Amino acid sequence: MLKKLHERAALFRAVRFFFENNAYLEVETPIRNPVLIPEATIRPVAAAGFFLQTSPELCMKRLLAQGYGKIFQICKCFRGQERGDRHLPEFTMLEWYRAGGDYQSLMAETVGLLCFIADEMEGGGMDMQVVTLLRKSPRFLTVAEAFHTYTSISVEQALADDCFDEILVEHVEPNLGQNRPCFLYDYPLELGSLARRKEGDSSLCERFELYVQGVELANGFSELTDVAEQRLRFTNELQRAEKWGQEGGAMPEKFLGDLHKMPDACGIAFGLDRLVMLLTGASTIDAVVSFSPEEL
Secondary structure (H helix, E strand, O other): OHHHHHHHHHHHHHHHHHHHHOOOEEOOOOOEEOOOOOOOOOEOEEEOOEEEOOOOHHHHHHHHHOOOOEEEEEEEEEOEOOOEOOEOOEEEEEEEEEEOOOHHHHHHHHHHHHHHHHHHHOOOOOOHHHHHHHHOOOEEEEHHHHHHHHOOOOHHHHHHOOOHHHHHHHHHHHHOOOOOOEEEEEEEHHHOOOEOEEOOEEEEEEEEEEEEOOEEEEEEEEEOOOHHHHHHHHHHHHHHHHHOOOOOOOOOHHHHHHHOOOOOEEEEEEEHHHHHHHHHOOOOHHHHOOOOHHHO
């Protein structure tokens, strides 16, 4: 454990060095919030009349709206009913946002981060197979192509049967990023509640996920800045959450009030605990944190 915590600290230093060298400002936003992003599939954690953040996304976008053009943050996030070899109810997230970019330029920037991390983390007992893999040119695969290649069902049918996530996890994800990083992109519009519609195909959104050795590391997209459309998507998410008996949902009015001032931008959430797990060859995420929930 002592060695892995040193390696974890080294990774965090490398990440900060990358963003500082690229003129990003490191920011901090509140961990407790009165209102969270309406996401029906994520269970919030209540905290004395507030909620622990599931992501710093709303606050960071409000900073973009105030004129902060390139920002990043390493912070704790919290999600209820999430526990497993790759899931913790309290985990460490890297998020960064950049004015003027889109999901294509964000994927390219993410490749730069992976290569930088590989260079900085080489040696010192790291898993050299993973280090070498991070340097390789990535594979780019649309969601439709992935379902056609690895499943016997179309994306449209999976959505209609309400089994998209199950099919993705069981049949698609294990095949992604095994020999080189893989960007899975162009998600159905209904699976990107904060992502911009894809230009030229309004049934899709400009969203991607990054995979390495079958592990999802990041979720990024071109940001939706249309206030009316964002409100409608949030309304749909709140209705889904209510249908499933999820409590605590509310419309984030202050975020929507700032959204009209936000420039075209891109943003990404990157799971640092999972990256440490891969780089150190750990079999579970518990091995790369100071204490698992069961040890507290």
